[in-house]
Amino acid sequence: xxxxxxxxxxxxxxxxxxxxxxxxxxxxxxxxxxxxxxxxxxxxxxxxxxxxxxxxxxxxxxxxxxxxxxxxxxxxxxxxxxxxxxxxxxxxxxxxxxxxxxxxxxxxxxxxxxxxxxxxxxxxxxxxxxxxxxxxxxxxxxxxxxxxxxxxxxxxxxxxxxxxxxxxxxxxxxxxxxxxxxxxxxxxxxxxxxxxxxxxxxxxxxxxxxxxxxxxxxxxxxxxxxxxxxxxxxxxxxxxxxxxxxxxxxxxxxxxxxxxxxxxxxxxxxxxxxxxxxxxxxxxxxxxxxxxxxxxxxxxxxxxxxxxxxxxxxxxxxxxxxxxxxxxxxxxxxxxxxxxxxxxxxxxxxxxxxxxxxxxxxxxxxxxxxx
Ligand SMILES: Nc1ncnc2c1ncn2[C@@H]1O[C@H](COP(=O)(O)OP(=O)(O)O)[C@@H](O)[C@H]1O
Ligand SMILES: [Mg+2]
Numbered sequence: 173x174x175x176x177x178x179x180x181x182x183x184x185x186x187x188x189x190x191x192x193x194x195x196x197x198x199x200x201x202x203x204x205x206x207x208x209x210x211x212x213x214x215x216x217x218x219x220x221x222x223x224x225x226x227x228x229x230x231x232x233x234x235x236x237x238x239x240x241x242x243x244x245x246x247x248x249x250x251x252x253x254x255x256x257x258x259x260x261x262x263x264x265x266x267x268x269x270x271x272x273x274x275x276x277x278x279x280x281x282x283x284x285x286x287x288x289x290x291x292x293x294x295x296x297x298x299x300x301x302x303x304x305x306x307x308x309x310x311x312x313x314x315x316x317x318x319x320x321x322x323x324x325x326x327x328x329x330x331x332x333x334x335x336x337x338x339x340x341x342x343x344x345x346x347x348x349x350x351x352x353x354x355x356x357x358x359x360x361x362x363x364x365x366x367x368x369x370x371x372x373x374x375x376x377x378x379x380x381x382x383x384x385x386x387x388x389x390x391x392x393x394x395x396x397x398x399x400x401x402x403x404x405x406x407x408x409x410x411x412x413x414x415x416x417x418x419x420x421x422x423x424x425x426x427x428x429x430x431x432x433x434x435x436x437x438x439x440x441x442x443x444x445x446x447x448x449x450x451x452x453x454x455x456x457x458x459x460x461x462x463x464x465x466x467x468x469x470x471x472x473x474x475x476x477x478x479x480x481x482x483x484x485x486x487x488x489x490x491x492x493x494x495x496x497x498x499x500x501x502x503x504x505x506x507x508x509x510x511x512x513x514x515x516x517x518x519x520x521x522x523x524x525x526x527x528x529x530x531x532x533x534x535x536x537x538x539x540x541x542x543x
Contacts, residue, residue: 217315221250223308225266237317239289255287273302273309286315294319336394343391350384374415375453375504381411382449386441399441401480402429402472408445409452409470416456423460425452428471434480436535443511444482444533450504451484451529459488459526466526478535485528491521
């Protein structure tokens, strides 16, 4: 089959009479005809240039991409395919490449552009390959038009930005709606004559607040996939503290957390927060009766085994012997048990001076482990 480019057939001996048509010294596995066919039918534009930057071989895709006829390209400087403002520097780049010709992408980190016959520009990516020929080393540039890829990427980035704004708005609204529920519960509590009912409503209020806080943090941090558990628990216990401000300095509250951030997803943050809410509320409510003083310590740890450990301890009066988790008639400790199950975790209760509840749960549920 004839060579598809207007070069003399392989083996043309007289190089002087044909300065831009060198005989190619390609691999013995691939004859010159085959090489030209591969180049001709390549899906990317292929341009081979000599040391002077003269185009000695182009393929059909080059004609289509740059809108030139083949005879308008062969024998011309490659700079005609480069936007005018870059032409001046191009020859220096070319010389630099010939000094150390290695297969590599061109202009890593720079935006490269091609220039069509009518002067319009389009973004491109270029791979450079040195090819040994009898006329010396040439460079075979493989050029891809990345207009479509850039457009698709832009569309994706726009869609992502839009989703982020929407998600942010959703979290903001959820938080606002939960705040409305809190206010309604507070109002109802104000109207309730029975102090027991008032206490129940106040506790429900605390639970809703604990949930609202997760949405507040997601909104503030603008990372919707995960929450910093340490920050969340810190804010949560401050919020509980403010509900029990009547206890004054009698009860101190301390949070012990690691320097490293413990990030977990929203699905796990809510049960974990509700659980801590129940336990810290209990310590405030039950551990320091009368004028008894003491401390509540909330500790967060992350083990190397991917387990998160959260404990709530107080040095108050201690659990009454009859308070059996999950079997009592009161809601709080039953909820604690339920949240531990939701977290696929375990719960240890230490009764000593006061009480210490220690939960351990896996950071990721097996199916959700990040790859
Ligand atoms: N930190 C604590 N110190 C002492 N007693 C506690 C503590 N936590 C819970 N309790 C006891 O366990 C009981 C059950 O708690 P819970 O289920 O949360 O119900 P509630 O708080 O509504 O009474 C409480 O009534 C209280 O007697
Ligand atoms: Mg309780």
